[in-house]
Amino acid sequence: MATYHIETYGCTSNRGESREIERALRDGGHRPVAGPDEADVAILNTCTVVEKTERNMLRRAEELAEETADLIVTGCMALAQGEQFREAGIDAEVLHWDDVPTHVRNGECPTPASDTEPILDGVVGILPIARGCMSNCSYCITKFATGRVDSPPIEENVEKARALVHAGATEIRVTGQDTGVYGWDDGDRKLPELLDRICDIDGEFRVRLGMANPGGIHGIHEELADVFARNEKLYDFIHVPVQSGSDEVLESMRRQHRVDKFREIVETFDDRLDHWTLSTDFIVGYPTETSADHELSMDLLREVRPEKINVTRFSKRPGTDAAEMKGLGGTVKKERSKAMSELKMDVVGEAYETMVGTTREVLVVEEGTGDSVKCRDSAYRQVIVQNATDHGLEPGDFTTVEVTGHNTVYAFGEPV
Template sequence: MSDNPAPQSNARKVFIKTYGCQMNVYDSDRMTDALAPHGYTPTTDMGEADLVLLNTCHIREKAAEKVYSELGRIRDFRDERGPGAKKMLIGVAGCVAQAEGEEIMARAPAVDLVFGPQSYHRLPDLVERARTERVVDTEFPEEDKFAHLPAPRREVTISRGLTAFLTVQEGCDKFCSFCVVPYTRGAEVSRPVAQVLAEARALADAGVREITLLGQNVNAYHGLDAAGQPVSLGALCHRLAEIEGIARIRYTTSHPRDMDDELIAAHRDLDKLMPYLHLPVQSGSDAILKAMNRRHTAAEYIDIIGRMREARPDMAISGDFIVGFPGETDADFEATVEIVRTIGYASAFSFKYSSRPGTPGAGMDNQIEEHVKAERLDILQAEITRHSQAFNAGCVGMTFPVLIEKPGRNPGQVAGRSPYLQAVHITADAGLIGQILPVEIIGLAKNSLEGRIVTAATAAV
């Protein structure tokens, strides 16, 4: 990477469209940070961009086709600008790029640059190369990309708001038979403790009050401390809780096999660690869980939730479900509906199984017909919605600490988040933004809660 950033007089614009998970949101921010010392500023107007990047996700079916469709629209937009317009480079990043780099170049001649999630620290050099040649970089480099990525300027972090994502772990060693992540993100790697703490302190210094730790299997975190000893996610949360200014800590996404006693105890002992756990189970059927290579049973999952709720009685649970996995019978599906009833999820995401090329599930017999998947998904989503609505209704009359994040949709209104990630709208002055205040929940809206501040005094958190 060049040590001589482009002068500001040569400022260029970068437009990034982000698909998929929170890690892609974080990665898009880090791409912006990597380009900033080289004269690039972000824009939301593709028409003024010198560089357009699609940060892609490969989890769902037809994800690649959506990317090609979007690339066609961008190509047409660029061509319509005419021969006198400034050159616009087009790049594809993320997991689709990692999985299909050469194919993207073959199918989309307008693309100048394709690079995977492990190459962001090399982005400025890759962009410069792309001015004279088409570039593909989808190798898994030996160097730590986080050690080479520049930190964002303080004013940039401030502009991003009071909450922030912080990637602490990447990759996956679980090899669930439906999932492409091990092939697109690589093996599990954890960032060193000192590196994570330094980034968290910088966020706190810029006014961030809440951080969400990210990882494909975030609770598999095992970053090394200064003595070269591995540190668990629970221990990391204890260290992060000591940082002044950080009032709330969350993490996602977890795997049941990595929910250890130390992490459960951290929920018991740390008020800053929010009482909200996203723990995907995917199916309630042991036969399907085995076919998925999840390596846990439904009973083991239920036991984990029980131990978590014993440690933190106010804990709310979120989850992920896949219906229509190959071989799923009516009884298997009913077991999934039953685990929703047993756990009582505050929220959950559910999907029809989609075959991903290169995964074991794609070659399995007994693929489920689409209409059966659709029927099962409707039934499951209705059950999830029933529990989610009951959870929200149960919050009415309760008082929660709410982080006031921004102005509300209406004049004289502010918006924040409960400990359970619910949006809360409050009639209050915008001067309260940034504070954590006790808020009584007084009503329900379609996708949010309505609250009123119990006291004007700030909560020292």
């Protein structure tokens, strides 16, 4: 688990985005520290309102890059003029707000707060279905905090989901360190049944399944794909972190899968679903990763073309086995991260470009910046509707939109 320092510049909306980032980080077991020199990662949430502000953002980014081990730049300037940070030679990851918490996690399993009670945040219900995992990844410190998987009974989780719906949730996010191993502690694979039961609850809502490691779901991937195909309430979205396209690196990481299992999962969902979103993670610069291993990861990314991709530069976590390995130089990790991030933007941009001109039903999930709202279509792709007040839209509403454009990592929609 990482320590972090976050700085926010600009408007109230930017401050709201920083609060969302901090909430996700704290829910994941990370903790804030007083300054960047004490932090594992510094986060700069930028503004770009005038040219003077842009110069200030570049200067502050340079300072933070010298003061901390890992710098993330997000916010308006990062999204609109991210190339300026790269052209200035600033050693930083330039990310969308939504991608910051996953990057900080460094490939580790998420770690919810110590209790596992559901949380209602606006119209979004957070439902942790279990604690712990069945993995022993060499780079992950989370396992020291959570231990082996501990799964409450299906009925208990269904009742918690029902309570969230009755309290006003229109989106339920099923979470856990590794949702795919739910029930393994009882000798059974219970995730498909749990999802079916949650989708059977009366009410108009959607369900998003949280991270599921390939090794955990491979044995149930066909059954799981069938669950997605028959339940309209279930977003056709699955987060399966592959971490590397090299079997040798996966073995060194002690991941419980190899690339062929990941491919089989993707192919099965391709067969069962017409329009779905694959989300995956890559760790670049792992200590044993060669240039050939990196190219295998790039080839896999080109092949499967996920619609959501998290790219993380490896960093050592104290007490893990990987921390004892001789690491790659910072320049190597930076170059590989840059190459994969550029490919990522091409792949993701292509996915959102194909949406333009289509009509989709979406759920309004939360307020966006200014007078906009963030919506999700059936495959959990993000659609921004501007001038929400004029359209009478607010979180919890379902509406139909025509996709009119995109900005690489999200689309724009106009209510029909």
